Every structure is written in C-alpha cells, then in structure tokens.
Amino acid sequence: MEFLVSSAVAVLTSCGVYLILRQRTFPVILGLSLLSYAVNIFLFSTGRLVQNLPAILDKYGEGIYTDPLPQALVLTAIVISFGMTALVVMIALSAYLTSETDKIDMTETTDEGDSA
C-alpha cells in the first residue's frame, strides 16, 4: 500500500507540474487540480497508513485508532481547493473572453515582459 500511495502522489505531482508548465489556461487548471489531489493524498498519508481502523478515539475499545487529524486537514484542504478551482476557472474564462487569448504569459501585451 505504501508503494501505491507514494507512486500515486509522485505521478499526480509530476503530471500536475508538467501541465502547469504548458502556459495555457486549461492545462494549467487541470494541472492545479492534479496537484491538489496529490497534496490531499500526501496529507492523508502523513498520519501513517493503516487499514480497517476507526479514525476516532474509542474510549472502551482496544485503543488502536488511526490519526484523525490528517483527515480533518485533508477535508479543509479539499474545500479550499474546490473553491480555488472554481475561482480560477471563472477568472480564466473572463480573461479569455476579454483578451481572446488563453496564454498565461503576458509577452504579447506588455512590451517589457516580467522584468529582471
């Protein structure tokens, strides 16, 4: 399972980074989503990987449980990344509609580029 989870994080991260470097809005948004999946899986695994254990402290049970905190962290991160994805789609759409290009870099409109 460790191999599966870590390779999933690796594959998602590398695909995400590749897509972000494409410099067109749609691949970049896809890449950001993949990256956020990768980070969610990564966060999920930070509490150690275990199987078939409850995520809460069972007062009367055996006392074996999986760490609930990463799940709370992942939940927050998922909510935030959903909101961010929706926002970035809206901004990308309006940027595309007003400037009629979906390139991320701004060399066409500004004469000096990004400086330094």
Next chain:
Amino acid sequence: MSNLIIAPVVLPAVLAPFILMVIRHHLDLQRIFSMAGSIALVCISLVLTHQASGGEIQVYELGDWPAPFGIVLVLDRLSALMVLLTSVLGLCVNLYVISTDWDKRGEHFHPLFQFQLMGVCGAFLTGDAFNLFVFFEVLLIASYGLMIHGGGADRLRAGMQYVVYNLLGSTLFLFALGTIYAVTGTLNMADLAVRIAELPADDTALIRVGAVLLLLVFCIKAAVLPLHFWLPGSYANAPAPVAALFAIMTKVGAYSILRMYTLVFGPELALSAGLVGQWLLPAALLTLAVGMVGILGSRDISKLAVFAAIGSMGTLLIAIALFTPLATGAAIYYIVHSTLATAMIFLVSDLIIERRGKEIKPAPRMAQNGLISALFFVAAIALAGMPPLSGFLGKLMVLQASTGTPHQTLIWSVILIFSLVAIIGFARAGSLIFWKTTDPMEDLDLEEVQVAPLQTQGTVMVFVPIFALLFGLVALTIFAEQAIEYANATAEQLFDTSAYIDAVLGETAK
C-alpha cells in the same frame, strides 16, 4: 482570557457578509459601514497593542479547547504591532478608495476589502501552522477578487498569473505542513517548538526538508528574489489602492519567516542552525539589488512603485536573515516603515496615473503638480532611506546590526550602493514626470484628454490618506526612541521562546 483578541478576525468576518448581502445596492451605506469597520479595527488594535506592550503573552483558545488540541490565537508584541499596522493601512486605503471612487469601478469592493483585512489579521494572530495556511487562503481569495477589481484584459490576465502562482504556493505550503506533521504529529507552533527540540539528532532529515519547503512558501509570499517574479506583473496591473493594501501582504511572508524561524526552527537549535540565514541572506541581498535597479530601469510609474516595494523587502529580509535580537529589532522597525512608505508610493503613483497616464515621459503639466511632486519626493526619500525620514534610521539600524557578522562588508556595500542607485532612479523618474512637462498648447489632442479627469480629481479628500501615511512616517522618526524600544522589546520576546511556549501550553501542562 480576553475575548478582544479574536475581534480583529470576527469584526471584518461579520461585516463583509453583511455588506455583501444586506446593503449590496447602496454604495453610500457600504462606504459608511466599511469605514466604521476600519475605524473600529484601528481602535481594537490600539487596545490590543497597549495590552501587549507590557510584555505579557495572551492566548485565546477557540471553543475553549486547550492548546495542542484546539486552535489558539496568540497575542504578543509582534502580532499586536502587525495587526495595528494592518488596521492603520486598511483605514488609509479605505479612505483613499472612497475619495477617488475606486469602489465604483467594479462591484463588491468593500466586502472583499473586509475579508482581506480578516485574513491578514488572522494570519498575524494565529498560533497554529495549519490555521496560518487557512488564513493565508482567506487573504489570498480576497486578494484575487481585489486584484481583478475593475476588470480590463491586462488586469484579468495578470490576475490569472497571480492566482495560478499563489495556488502553486498554497500547494507547496500543504506539502510542507504535511511533512512537518508526519515527523512531529502536531501543528501547533508552541507544541512544534517543544517537539522539534526533542527530536533525536540523527533523525532530522525529513524535518529539515519540511523547514526548507516552508521557507520557500514564505519567500514566495515575501517576494524574495528567485521567487519574486509574480509580483511586478500582478501589482503593477492591480488597482493602485489595492496594491497599496497589498504592501502588508508581502509583510505577512516576512512575519511568518520571523515567527516560524525564531520559535519553531530557532537559530540555536542544532537541526536548523544556519539552515535559514545561509539561504535567506544572499537572496535578500539580491532582492534589494534587483528592486533598486528596477526603480532605475522602469519605464512606467506603477512598475517603479512595484520595484520600490521589492527593494524595501530586500532590506527588511537582510535584517531578518541575520537572526540576532538586534537585527530582528531593526527588522521590526523597518517593517512598519516600509509598509507605510510602500503604501504611500502606490497611492501617489495612482494620483499621477489618474492625471497623466502610466508612462514616465514628458507630458503636459497636471493639476496639483506641486503638491503631488512634493509627496512623490517624500515617498522617494522614505523608500531610498535618506536622512530626514524613518527609512534612514531603519537602514542605519540594519547596518549597525550587521557589524561584526562575517558578511559585514558585503551587506554594507550592497545596501549603500543600491541606496544610491535608488536615489538616481527616483530622481530620474521624478524629473521626467514633474519637470520635463510639455506645453499643452503644442498638442491640442493631449489637452482635451487631460482636462476632463482634472476636474473630477480635484478633491482634497484624496490627499488625506496620503498625508496620514506621511504623518505615520514622520511620527516613526520623531518618536524613534520609543519605536525602537518597542521593536527591541519585541525582538527580545521573539527570541525568548520559553515564555511563548509557557503561555500557550502552560495551562495544559498544569
């Protein structure tokens, strides 16, 4: 436990939805409530700073959960000062926005503005690393909205870059937090400090990776050199008053570096000794150099302001990178100065842009040429660190703090040489804008274009917030002794981590 600590977060958080949902269609009401909120925030933060100045660290436990399990807000001298700075800056920017009608150019300015204040105040007050991430996101979401306020193709495309880059930064932040959590099992800063100090010496590889990742994230926020390239495009295209408000956002990065790398990854810990300063110092020197050269090289006034902001971050980060109490005191003094000065140059540049366009080139004389040129001159003096104003004192303190360190010659020469470059840059821009004016009669087309906005822009109110910022700079110079005392006391408190840890974890330990 005083409930006032959470007020800087709750007040804007309540006000923003109220403005958005109830009084959305009444701009005057929106302005009244937004101003009232800003004034109230200044009052609250004054009280908080007064409470914190005694040196006592106050802790607010959300939901009354004890520290390592629940989320805490911590008020010490540094966070109180930063909240005060945020609220004062917020008030000035709000006043400027209202008096120039910037809030009419797009919808929902005031709710976004309040959410931005909430995020910034929360980031300064929180005592929990994950909560820091959440408040970063709050302030970023609001800043995305503010950044594209008013629209326009260029602004939207720059906003797109800004959003994508910051989303990448957030992802990196989560990776860093995950790594740190995997090693220590906690994200409360005080608890982290305790556990990291107890880590066995041969088991520190992973936590070092986490520390460096975290530093990268904060450096992105603080626009340190190799990671600064999001800033010129986005701030130069953002509405100028919004860019002035963003002056505090780079400081959030600087604040986070100060907080995390004195408390959690302290300079005296074996695992993090030299880990941060070693990388941060050259980057800070380069940031200063690029910022000041950028001032000299920029061809439009908003880029000039942007590079001035980057340059002042460079000086600030040099002071932070030294990680001695003396240098940290200098850094804290310089944070206040550079925030006010940066905000001022953005507001002044907005006045110039409204009257004669972005580009630094000869153009017809604009209205209130004398007053605006004087303000530009003062802002330039402040940012270049010339004698009468607090920038000079701040720079002097940084130089003083670096004496005796191994890189003294390098730091001194970089700061002094690039101050000169900045002065030349400002002088060039100022003389082109204010002295080399063309005769309007020569070019009738230009005159028609220029005359129309002049009449609408003649209000005195526009200058009030700029003079308020200037007043802040002057006060910082006149009351330098008290300010430096407070800064040094703050630095002392930062390096005395046991007091912080006791305040946060004390009640649980009992």
